[in-house]
Amino acid sequence: MSAFSRGTRNVYRNKPRGLVLILILALSVGLFVGLSQATRALTTQTKNLTRILENTIEVRNAGATGMGQGVELIPEQDVVGVKTVEHISQIEKQLLVRNVYSEYFPTISITTGNEPGKPLRVATHGEPAAVRIIAGRDFTEQDQGQNVAIIGQVYAENRDLTVGATFLEPGGEKAQAGGQELEAVITEIEVVGIFTSNFAFGDNQVFLPLKTAQRIYGLDGGISVLWVTVDEIGNVEAVETALRDEFGGTRDVLTGQSKVRFVSQSFDRILVIGKISLLLSLFVGALVVIFTMVLTTQERIKEIGVLKALGASNWEVAFQFIVETSTLVLVGSVLGLASYSTIGPTLINSLLGLDTQTGIQPGIEMGLAPVSSLVSIEYTLQPSVIVLTLLATLAFAVLGSLYPIWRALSLPPAEALRYE
Amino acid sequence: MNNDIISLKGVTKEFRQGATIIHALKDITWNLSNTGKMVAVVGPSGSGKTTFLNLVGALDVPTSGQVIVDGTNIADLTERELTKYRREKVGFVFQNYNLIPNLSVLENIMLPMEFARTPKREALARALGFLGDVNLEHRQKQKPPTLSGGEQQRVAIARSLANDPDIILADEPTGNLDSQTGAEIIGLLKGLAHSKNKTVIIITHDEGIVKIADEHFMLRNSKLTEV
Ligand SMILES: Nc1ncnc2c1ncn2[C@@H]1O[C@H](COP(=O)(O)OP(=O)(O)OP(=O)(O)O)[C@@H](O)[C@H]1O
Ligand SMILES: [Mg+2]
Numbered sequence: 001m002s003a004f005s006r007g008t009r010n011v012y013r014n015k016p017r018g019l020v021l022i023l024i025l026a027l028s029v030g031l032f033v034g035l036s037q038a039t040r041a042l043t044t045q046t047k048n049l050t051r052i053l054e055n056t057i058e059v060r061n062a063g064a065t066g067m068g069q070g071v072e073l074i075p076e077q078d079v080v081g082v083k084t085v086e087h088i089s090q091i092e093k094q095l096l097v098r099n100v101y102s103e104y105f106p107t108i109s110i111t112t113g114n115e116p117g118k119p120l121r122v123a124t125h126g127e128p129a130a131v132r133i134i135a136g137r138d139f140t141e142q143d144q145g146q147n148v149a150i151i152g153q154v155y156a157e158n159r160d161l162t163v164g165a166t167f168l169e170p171g172g173e174k175a176q177a178g179g180q181e182l183e184a185v186i187t188e189i190e191v192v193g194i195f196t197s198n199f200a201f202g203d204n205q206v207f208l209p210l211k212t213a214q215r216i217y218g219l220d221g222g223i224s225v226l227w228v229t230v231d232e233i234g235n236v237e238a239v240e241t242a243l244r245d246e247f248g249g250t251r252d253v254l255t256g257q258s259k260v261r262f263v264s265q266s267f268d269r270i271l272v273i274g275k276i277s278l279l280l281s282l283f284v285g286a287l288v289v290i291f292t293m294v295l296t297t298q299e300r301i302k303e304i305g306v307l308k309a310l311g312a313s314n315w316e317v318a319f320q321f322i323v324e325t326s327t328l329v330l331v332g333s334v335l336g337l338a339s340y341s342t343i344g345p346t347l348i349n350s351l352l353g354l355d356t357q358t359g360i361q362p363g364i365e366m367g368l369a370p371v372s373s374l375v376s377i378e379y380t381l382q383p384s385v386i387v388l389t390l391l392a393t394l395a396f397a398v399l400g401s402l403y404p405i406w407r408a409l410s411l412p413p414a415e416a417l418r419y420e
Numbered sequence: 421m422n423n424d425i426i427s428l429k430g431v432t433k434e435f436r437q438g439a440t441i442i443h444a445l446k447d448i449t450w451n452l453s454n455t456g457k458m459v460a461v462v463g464p465s466g467s468g469k470t471t472f473l474n475l476v477g478a479l480d481v482p483t484s485g486q487v488i489v490d491g492t493n494i495a496d497l498t499e500r501e502l503t504k505y506r507r508e509k510v511g512f513v514f515q516n517y518n519l520i521p522n523l524s525v526l527e528n529i530m531l532p533m534e535f536a537r538t539p540k541r542e543a544l545a546r547a548l549g550f551l552g553d554v555n556l557e558h559r560q561k562q563k564p565p566t567l568s569g570g571e572q573q574r575v576a577i578a579r580s581l582a583n584d585p586d587i588i589l590a591d592e593p594t595g596n597l598d599s600q601t602g603a604e605i606i607g608l609l610k611g612l613a614h615s616k617n618k619t620v621i622i623i624t625h626d627e628g629i630v631k632i633a634d635e636h637f638m639l640r641n642s643k644l645t646e647v
Contacts, residue, residue, distance in 0.1 A: 002534070006523070013522045306518045309479055311507020311535040311583065314499070413506075414471075414480035417514075 003316050007323025010296075011331070018328065021292050025332025025393070028285035030340040033381065033389055034347065035281055037340075039274035046267045054233050057240060058254040059226035059247070061178075073178040073222035074251065082226065085242040087235040092118040092227040095213050097182065101172040104158045104204075111169065111206045113213025113223075116143045120150065120195060121227065122202035131202075136163035136193035143192070145211040150193035152203035166190050169206065169216055178224065182217045289393065290400035293325050297404035304408045305416025314409045321405050322398055329397040333390050341381060424488070425586070425619055426476055427451035428644075431485035433471050444471040446642035447485070452635075455586070456617040458610045460630045462647075463639035469623045470591055472639060476621065477510045477589045478502050490586070507535050511580030513590035513609075517572040519564035525575050526551070526560040532582035550578035554608060570601035577608060581616070588612070588620045594629065606632055 012018050059082070061074055073095070082091055095113030110123045116139035120131045139150065149169070151161060161167055169189045175182045189208070196203055214220050230239045236255055243253045297304075307317050408416060433445040445468040452459065463469050474480040475487050478494050487494045489509065497505060511532075512518075519528050526547055533543035551557050554574035564572050573593060580588050590609060594602030606622070606629050613620040613634070622629060630636055638647045 006520075009522055302518075303520065305479075306514075306520070307531075308503075309477065309506055309512045309518075310532045310579070311503060313503045313535070316535065412474075412480045414474035417474075417479065417518075 003320040004323050007320045008327045010320075010324045011327045021288070021328060022332040022335060024288050025285070025292070025329060026335035026339060028281055028288055029333045029336025029389060029393060030344065031336075032278065032281040032285055033337060033340045033385065034344045035274055035278045037344070037381070037385070039271060039278055042267055042271055042274065046271070055230040055236055057228040057230060057236065057243065058252075059228060059243060060224070060252045060254070062250055062252050073219065073224060074226065076221045076223055078247075078251075079226065081246050082228065082243065085239055085246065087231050087239050088228055089231040090118070090227075090229040092121070092229075093210060093223045094121065094225045094227065095177065095210060095217075095219060095222060096123055096224040097170075097175055097177045097213065097217055099170050099172040100174040106154070106201055106204045108201075109155060109172070109204045109206065111175075111208060111213060113210040114139065114207045115210050116141055120207055122152075122197045122205055131195050131197045133193050133195050136191065138193060139207070139209060143209045145209060145215070147187055147189045147212060148192045148209065149189045150195055150207040151191055152205045153194060153196045154200050154203035155206060156191070156194050158204070161191050161194075163191050163194060169208065175217065177217060177219060178222070182219070184217050185215070187212075187216050285393070286396050286400075289325070289329055289396040292328060293321075293397065293400040294404045296325060296328075297321060297401070297408050301408045301411070301416050301419040305411075305413045305419070308409075308413040309417065317409060318401075318405050322401050325397045325401050326394055329393045330390065333393045337381065337386055337389060424451040424453045425455055425490060427486075427488045428472075428475075429486040429488065431475065431482045431487060433468070433475065433480070434483045443642070444468045445475075445482075448472070448642060448644055450637075450644040452619065454635070455619050456613055457634040458606075458613040458620045458622060458632070459635045459637065460633035461621060461623050461637045461639055461644070462625065462630055467639045468642070469639050472644070473589050473591050473621065473623055476587070477512060478505045507532060508583045509585055509587060511582070511585040511588045513573070513576050513580050513588065513593045515592040515595040517564070517569075517576045517596075519572055519575055519579070521563060521565050524561050524563060525556065525567070528564065528575060529579045529582055532579065536583050538583075547578070547582070550581045551575075553581070553612070554578045568601075569597050570604065573597065573601075573605050574608065577605070577612070581612070586619060588618050590620065590622045592623055592625065594624065594626060599626075599628065602626060603628065603632075610634075 059074070059078075061072060076093065079091060079093060082088070093113075093115055097111040097113070099109045099111055101107055101109055112121070112123065114120060120138070122131055133150070134153065136150070139148070149167075151167075156162070159167060166188050168186050170184050170186065175184050189212075195207075197205075208216070210223075214222065228239065228243065230236045240253055240255045243251075247253065304317055307320075308314075428448050428450045431445055431448045432443070435442040435444055461469055461472070471480070475482055475494070476489065478487075478497070481495055489505075492505075494502070494505070519525075520531065523531065526544070529547040529550055530540075530543045533546065538546070548557065548560070551560055554577055556571060556574055556578070559567060559571060559575075564575065567575065573596075577588075577593075580590075588609070593609070594605055597605065609620050609622065610632060612618055622633065624630065636647045637644055
């Protein structure tokens with residue numbers, strides 16, 4: 001029976017109390033870790049998003065919503081004028097067609113005519129980083145005008161398609177672009193790649209080479225969106241002005257900055273709340289640990305007197321108590337970390353209104369994607385977070401124990417023995 | 421030098437209770453020279469008996485005066501030496517036993533030996549021996565709260581013997597026991613005093629015990645006198 005094993009055994013000496021303390025500790029540790037993970041994920045995501053959005057300018061027909069409904073398409077020749085503007089590093093032309101398939105879910109599928117070699121931007125938000133090819137390949141220059149497609153995971157699963165398989169485009173009951181019902185030439189298309197964008201609506205989409213899409217839907221020379229990438233963030237304003245001059249009000253020129261402002265305002269608000277809760281949970285956690293210590297020592301001052309009467313040195317008594325609280329705190333922290341790992345992501349996702357499996361906003365119909373759909377949060381705890389959390393709670397336990405133990409030990413044993 | 425085991429010279433102990441000062445002991449001078457005796461100390465409540473015992477056991481220090489045990493003035497000891505003194509020179513038996521409730525009977529008896537760094541094997545063997553002295557071998561695995569009061573006090577006595585101290589200090593050891601069990605405990609302590617040559621100081625209110633003891637003292641009005 002060493003001071004160490006006495007310390008650990010004392011944890012379950014008073015079972016209900018030990019249990020309650022461990023649970024409270026676990027709760028505050030879990031809360032703290034969850035909040036810090038969420039806050040961190042949001043911070044990096046905001047940065048990513050800002051970087052992506054900031055130097056991208058989106059040109060649509062004036063009044064067009066995300067899908068360009070209700071207005072006419074932009075003639076492809078517009079690009080010629082855009083090309084004369086300085087500081088543009090890339091121009092991407094996209095044609096967006098809205099297909100309705102009532103027998104599948106999601107019922108709406110977007111077919112995007114994309115320039116081969118350019119990023120795959122999934123509607124309804126144009127973040128190319130979110131799209132990942134999981135089977136087959138991306139388009140190459142040679143694919144322009146060919147009957148090939150890269151399809152989303154959900155689209156593929158719904159129709160039982162794999163790379164190399166063929167399908168008919170359009171296959172639904174209705175196809176629209178720029179507000180018009182389209183007369184399409186039903187064409188057999190080969191699947192060359194399958195992608196995921198981590199949200200169901202995005203994954204129900206089809207990419208065709210731009211020329212192929214224009215041909216099938218009888219929209220030669222028409223596009224829905226021009227994505228303009230500016231070489232440096234500092235030039236965004238100049239390019240924006242130049243583009244507005246170029247189009248003279250017939251096109252909406254949406255800079256990243258206006259989007260960023262909207263996005264980061266929402267994020268900032270969440271972040272502030274996150275940080276406040278983080279501090280609160282840290283404070284509560286520290287309080288619980290210190291309170292635990294004070295309680296444990298206070299109610300055992302008499303026992304400290306007994307141990308000293310039996311010939312224990314101050315160090316032996318202190319060590320036993322430090323082991324006791326450390327064990328308590330470690331068990332609580334491990335439990336907190338474990339419960340965070342099991343239920344934390346689901347909890348955070350449901351709080352943020354995200355899909356509980358992927359952490360992504362599920363099936364957005366049309367138009368503006370909610371801010372949260374842009375976020376895919378990394379919930380897995382890194383080893384460094386685990387180690388830091390354990391070390392921090394341990395440090396709190398030891399620091400919190402020192403004062404009450406020191407006070408109890410500085411009493412003459414006779415005095416300690418009088419406590420009941 | 422004389423060969424007193426314990427001697428108190430002009431010992432005063434005061435307690436501060438807010439603004440008032442309580443004189444628990446006032447200028448006590450007393451000495452004990454015979455070893456292997458059971459010594460009973462009686463006195464009215466609040467006369468300072470517990471305080472006296474705590475000073476002899478180095479659980480507290482006098483406000484003034486000297487407590488000299490085996491030639492050493494307790495007030496001169498460092499914290500380390502005080503720890504060693506409590507561990508090896510004296511053994512305590514308390515009115516409410518003060519056993520550690522979540523340690524087994526055997527572990528309780530071995531505890532002072534652990535503090536003395538006695539090798540575990542040896543500690544175990546000795547603890548079993550002391551358990552035999554108090555006739556409780558069959559209870560060694562039990563936790564104290566499952567024992568009767570008399571049995572707990574016998575465990576406490578076995579524990580007080582752990583590091584073979586010269587002096588055993590017992591503050592009303594029978595206070596929580598019925599008179600027959602109390603008599604057994606006293607018999608046990610007296611037997612140990614004689615057979616193991618220990619100086620046993622018992623504080624008590626019990627007239628019966630006083631009669632059994634080898635020497636009798638009365639603490640009253642800050643005088644510790646033989647009766
Ligand atoms: N820590 C303390 N603080 C204040 N007063 C104290 C303290 N310890 C003892 N006293 C006081 O000192 C006096 C002697 O106390 P002590 O406990 O030695 O008496 P006692 O003879 O053992 O009494 P009893 O027979 O009731 O146990 C009492 O008046 C008591 O209130
Ligand atoms: Mg008393």
